[in-house]
Ligand SMILES: Nc1ncnc2c1ncn2[C@@H]1O[C@H](COP(=O)(O)OP(=O)(O)O)[C@@H](O)[C@H]1O
């Protein structure tokens with residue numbers, strides 16, 4: 001059930017130790033906010049979880065199995081900017097992942113299969129508040145809309161783990177609180193574990209179940225290369241939050257809908273209950 005185990009993880013680039021001795025067990029359905037000073041290795045850590053980067057030492061397992069050393073559909077990612085394809089329409093962006101996956105097996109998608117993907121993509125776009133923008137191009141959308149598109153694109157692959165690298169950092173404050181509500185709802189409704197890098201502690205406290213801080217324990221200039229960052233704080237949010245449940249603090253965010261006109265749970269989309277069956281999740285390779 002999407003639990004992540006990280007044991008004695010180190011990352012070095014040449015002589016530079018970026019991360020050292022990171023030990024972390026992430027419960028299934030947790031929402032981890034990862035904070036820490038610029039340059040301490042947060043993005044590097046996320047890229048190792050994604051499989052874009054290989055640890056120098058140590059292990060990462062997902063549901064007990066070693067993480068493949070390349071990205072796969074179990075893990076979705078949204079970066080601060082430029083996660084979407086600029087030359088594709090909004091609908092094309094959201095259909096691209098499932099189409100690519102299907103086409104690896106069937107040659108190309110057409111007919112009923114393609115229509116099913118399009119229907120699911122439209123439902124997902126409605127879910128993130130982008131109904132009516134299907135035929136636009138990303139450049140015609142605001143920053144907040146582009147990030148909602150990036151979320152929709154990542155969620156279409158039904159990832160077990162959603163990785164977010166300062167996804168809302170570039171947005172205006174008003175738009176950020178809207179997208180926080182959306183993010184919270186998606187986490188409640190979609191059976192996924194979330195790891196989000198943020199430099200905004202308020203955002204961390206608003207969304208997360210647990211806050212992890214990375215810091216260098218030695219930061220004198222002559223020590224900087226030889227000592228990396230590691231976990232220095234591990235804060236469980238109180239009162240505890242769990243996906244699909246509300247706490248007194250979330251009263252304004254739940255019953256979970258940021259827009260009462262949108263029906264939920266996510267229309268036209270079936271999410272795996274526990275383990276996905278093999279047919280629904282053919283491997284990308
Ligand atoms: N591909 C790479 N090659 C060499 N050094 C890198 C590479 N990626 C990141 N680094 C270095 O690792 C350190 C951590 O970077 P990063 O993970 O981006 O930090 P953060 O996201 O916390 O700001 C930085 O000193 C950066 O220069």
Ligand SMILES: [Mg+2]
Pocket residue numbers: 042043044165
């Ligand atoms: Mg970064």
